Amino acid sequence: MMSPALFLLALITLVPFFSIIWMSFNDVSLMGGLAFEFSGLDNWQRVFTDPDIRSSWLISLVYFLATVGLEMVIGTVMALLVYSLTRGSNIIISLLLIPMFIAPVIVGLLGRFMLDPSHGLYAWMLNESGLFDGNILGSVGSAMVAVILMDVWEWTPLVALIVLAGLTSVPEDVLEAAEMDGARYGQKLLYIILPSISNILLVALLIRAMDAIRFFAIIFITTNGGPADSTKIIPIRLYDIAFRFFDLGYAAAVGITMLVFSIMVATAFTKLLKRQEKAS
Amino acid sequence: MTASKRWLPLTFKIALLTLLLLWTLIPIIWMVLSSFKPNTIITADTPQVFFTPTLEHYVSLFSSGNSLWPYLLNSLFIAGTSTLIAVVLGCMAGFGLSRIRIKGKQHLAFWIISTRMAPIAAVIVPLYLLFRYLYLLDTHAGLIVAYLSFNLPFAIWLMTAFFDDLPPDLEEAAMIDGATKFQAFRHVVLPLMTPGLVTTAILCFIFAWNDYAFAQTFSGPSTQTIPIAAAQLLTQTGIDWGKLLAIGTIVVCPMAIAGLLVKRWLVQGLTLGAVK
Numbered sequence: 001m002m003s004p005a006l007f008l009l010a011l012i013t014l015v016p017f018f019s020i021i022w023m024s025f026n027d028v029s030l031m032g033g034l035a036f037e038f039s040g041l042d043n044w045q046r047v048f049t050d051p052d053i054r055s056s057w058l059i060s061l062v063y064f065l066a067t068v069g070l071e072m073v074i075g076t077v078m079a080l081l082v083y084s085l086t087r088g089s090n091i092i093i094s095l096l097l098i099p100m101f102i103a104p105v106i107v108g109l110l111g112r113f114m115l116d117p118s119h120g121l122y123a124w125m126l127n128e129s130g131l132f133d134g135n136i137l138g139s140v141g142s143a144m145v146a147v148i149l150m151d152v153w154e155w156t157p158l159v160a161l162i163v164l165a166g167l168t169s170v171p172e173d174v175l176e177a178a179e180m181d182g183a184r185y186g187q188k189l190l191y192i193i194l195p196s197i198s199n200i201l202l203v204a205l206l207i208r209a210m211d212a213i214r215f216f217a218i219i220f221i222t223t224n225g226g227p228a229d230s231t232k233i234i235p236i237r238l239y240d241i242a243f244r245f246f247d248l249g250y251a252a253a254v255g256i257t258m259l260v261f262s263i264m265v266a267t268a269f270t271k272l273l274k275r276q277e278k279a280s
Numbered sequence: 281m282t283a284s285k286r287w288l289p290l291t292f293k294i295a296l297l298t299l300l301l302l303w304t305l306i307p308i309i310w311m312v313l314s315s316f317k318p319n320t321i322i323t324a325d326t327p328q329v330f331f332t333p334t335l336e337h338y339v340s341l342f343s344s345g346n347s348l349w350p351y352l353l354n355s356l357f358i359a360g361t362s363t364l365i366a367v368v369l370g371c372m373a374g375f376g377l378s379r380i381r382i383k384g385k386q387h388l389a390f391w392i393i394s395t396r397m398a399p400i401a402a403v404i405v406p407l408y409l410l411f412r413y414l415y416l417l418d419t420h421a422g423l424i425v426a427y428l429s430f431n432l433p434f435a436i437w438l439m440t441a442f443f444d445d446l447p448p449d450l451e452e453a454a455m456i457d458g459a460t461k462f463q464a465f466r467h468v469v470l471p472l473m474t475p476g477l478v479t480t481a482i483l484c485f486i487f488a489w490n491d492y493a494f495a496q497t498f499s500g501p502s503t504q505t506i507p508i509a510a511a512q513l514l515t516q517t518g519i520d521w522g523k524l525l526a527i528g529t530i531v532v533c534p535m536a537i538a539g540l541l542v543k544r545w546l547v548q549g550l551t552l553g554a555v556k
Contacts, residue, residue: 002380003450005373005436006388012429013395019406034413051308074300081297092297094540096304101539103490105507106528109514110307113314117321121310157304163556165547187457203554210397217492221511235401242405243497262402266394270386273554 020259023252043253053254055229056237060213063144063233067151068208074152075159075204080193082160082193083167093164097157104154108221111150112137140230143223147231150218155211159204166200167193199279202272210265213258234258305360308532315525322521337522341530348509348527355505358420359488362427367481370435371473375465377436378443389437393552396433400493408497418500426498427488434487434552435480440478441553443469479545482538489535506531 024044027037027247047053078096082089099107114122115136126132136142172194178188187218194201216235225232225240232240238258286543316333341348346408377388393475408417413551450472452465470477492507499508510527514518539546547555 002373002376005369008369008428009395009432009436012425012432013398016403016406016410016429018412020402023406023409027388028409030412034409040537077296081293081300083295083299087420093303094543095301097540097543098308098536099304101486101490101535102308102532103492103507103535105492105510106531107488109510109524109528110311112514113311113525114307119325119327121306121327124327153303153307161547162551162555190357197295200555203376203551207551207554213399214397215493216401217507220496221514236370238401238405239493242408248405248409251405255399258399258402262397262399263394266390266397269397269554270390272394274386276554 020252020255021202023249024256026249028248028252030248039249043250045149047253047257052136052229053234053237056234058233059144059231061228061231063148063151063231064209064212066148067155068205068212070148070152071156071208072201072205073161075156076163076201078156078160079163079167080189083164087193093161097161099154100157100161102154104215104217105221107150107154108218111146111218111222115146138227140227145224147219150222151212153217155208159208162204162207163197166197169200170196175193199272199276203269206265206269206272210262210269213261311525311532312529315424315522315529317522319520319522322525337526341523341526348506349531350502351509352502352530354420354499354503355507356488358423358427358503358505359485361420362424362488363481363484365424366428366431366435366484367439367477369430370439370480373436374439374441374443375469377440379448389440392433392437396430396437396552398430400430404493404497407494411498417498418503420503422498423495423503423505427491428496431484431487435484437552438480438483438549439473439476441475441548442480444553445470445556446472475542475545479542479549482542483549486535486539489531538550 023036025038025040027039027042029035029037062273082096085092095183102110112120114120117135117138123136125135132142134142136146175188178192183191203250203275209214213235214237216233219233219236220239223231225236234254235258238251238254241254292489308470309340315337316335317328317331318334318336321328321331376499377385405428411417416425446469451461451469454464454468455461489505490507492511495505495508496511497506510524510531513527542549
């Protein structure tokens with residue numbers, strides 16, 4: 001029963017996988033038909049020496065730490081709040097979940113709409129309150145903050161949903177006992193709640209980590225890496241190399257470095273699953 | 281109410297929740313609301329809350345020269361077909377994987393999960409070359425294959441997790457009663473898997489429907505999907521916000537409703553079975 005699916009999966013994943021490796025050792029040209037010219041380690045040498053690539057990885061790192069960090073913190077707070085509700089939690093979590101079903105393109109569209117310098121609602125509010133009066137998506141710094149917050153807006157609900165599922169496994173009797181002994185909320189949180197959901201938090205972290213490098217449509221549609229390359233995370237850089245400069249061999253080498261990152265995350269994820277299996 | 285749930289002053293809690301709800305919902309409400317505003321109100325210098333609602337943007341989307349219909353049909357066809365293939369094959373493979381005891385099963389699992397996690401930007405590069413070579417650029421089949429590259433491993437993985445929750449005793453009992461393996465699967469196992477199948481299908485459909493990067497790279501004039509229609513309007517000078525917000529509303533609403541329909545199984549689905 002497994003063979004049709006596994007055969008198809010092998011076909012559509014292994015062929016591209018070996019192609020991308022082969023491409024990374026070639027100069028691939030698209031002009032006048034496909035042409036491969038073996039170029040040895042040229043592309044690989046560029047990957048490790050190109051200052052543009054290095055700065056893109058750095059921006060990716062900042063983007064990654066900021067988005068995933070904020071999502072974890074806000075998502076956990078969101079889950080704790082909803083969990084503490086005695087009624088209405090069902091409808092409230094449903095409302096809070098909506099952003100994660102929204103296509104990243106539309107999240108980008110919403111960002112552009114809300115931040116439009118001449119008639120965006122958020123731009124107007126920031127302007128009226130005197131907090132910021134420039135072109136948010138057009139200025140270095142504020143553009144980065146904006147694209148980070150768009151990602152946070154879309155994916156915090158996912159973290160909240162995962163943490164909320166974990167909170168149901170917090171031992172109720174231990175909490176009650178702690179309360180009888182006069183424990184404050186902060187103490188309960190630190191010594192009982194957080195330790196018992198640590199595995200769940202790790203799942204949320206890994207899921208977000210893999211998606212942080214998978215998707216790039218929000219930035220693509222809002223700043224496309226600008227202004228002055230300040231939001232050019234590594235997937236956007238790769239897309240530029242491949243489809244603006246048509247340097248597909250080089251793009252393949254950059255793509256493999258990204259794959260290495262996602263394979264590391266996948267390894268951590270399967271290890272975690274195994275640990276959970278043993279625990280249960 | 282259990283004692284352990286009582287914490288933090290109530291007012292503080294409500295204030296914080298309200299803030300989070302506003303942060304989450306304002307952009308969506310503002311988009312849907314503005315899609316019914318005339319253009320003069322949308323582009324007013326100060327945001328307007330009161331206006332006479334109009335359907336002009338929706339009407340013009342479906343009637344003007346560059347109608348949204350072809351985009352909508354492409355989206356439905358491509359996302360629908362890739363979902364169907366992924367769910368059927370994923371269900372079969374998931375059942376097999378869940379029941380089989382073989383050496384190296386964890387390597388198989390690792391291969392499946394890492395294909396699901398592969399960065400889209402990295403997958404696009406070799407696929408573009410292969411599609412060009414096979415004349416699959418600007419075809420429905422090309423995009424369906426592209427979406428299968430993430431939906432198929434997702435469906436296999438998730439269905440395996442759902443089957444793992446179902447004790448094999450049931451189908452074994454049916455087989456003792458004389459049913460063949462296929463009959464046991466068809467009449468005993470499958471009906472119990474409905475929530476799993478529906479969840480997997482809805483999530484696969486949402487992933488494909490929401491994709492932009494693959495469609496942007498592989499589609500051409502005859503295969504463009506709705507996200508591409510939005511992106512095209514967005515890159516024009518003099519953005520037609522009314523039309524765009526109407527497209528946004530059309531893209532978002534069905535997916536939000538579909539997603540919330542399977543809310544109970546969402547955690548399991550979106551964590552690939554790691555959380556139940």
